[in-house]
Amino acid sequence: MYRIRLFAVRHARGFEWIYTRFEAVMVALDPVFSRLxxxxxxxxxxxxxxxxxxxxxxxxxxxxxxxxxxxMSCPMNCPKQLRNGPCGGVRDGGFCEVRPAMRCVWVEGWDGASRMRGGDRIREVLPPVDRSLEGSSAWLRASREKATALRAARDAARTSMAEAFAEARDIEPASAPLAEEPSSAVNRGDQP
Ligand code: SF4
Structure with a gap:
């Protein structure tokens, strides 16, 4: 599947677009997943x-x-599994020092990132791999975390609105002053 991997990097922008939409669907499905x-x-x-x-x-x-x-280049394919690479042993032409027939996944990664809208994220330092999560679905974990964050933000907005209304009730007058009635609207008893 090495060729397909390289294809994915060459089309990193397209895969980024697809994943953004896919993640939105997964986040929208959070109530269903929670129920199930x-x-x-x-x-x-x-x-x-x-x-x-x-x-x-x-x-x-x-x-x-x-x-x-x-x-869109998976760092777990690096023989050293470096999460923040490359290691410094990259061969001429961008090949891996451990597997000379393979292009360095980080050289590929920088190439893919240069094609992506959010490619600058490659400059951020990634945390070390948490081995306890191996085998689990990253899709579910990421979308669940996003849905939880969105819910928390919505709840916080509701709370602050409720607090703002409570404050408004404290300072509002007991009754609103009545506007003066237009003379045409005054009901005179002598008219039919
Ligand atoms: S889930 Fe991990 S191993 Fe799989 S593509 Fe993403 S970074 Fe690579």
Missing amino acids: GYNRVERPVAVVERALKGLLFDCRMCGQCVLSSTG
């Missing part, structure tokens, strides 16, 4: 994720996907 139980959907989603990303990116199912920060 994230534990129950974990396995089937992970099976699909493994098959699809395995084909496209040689994914190793690390459970904390960083493809959108690495130009």
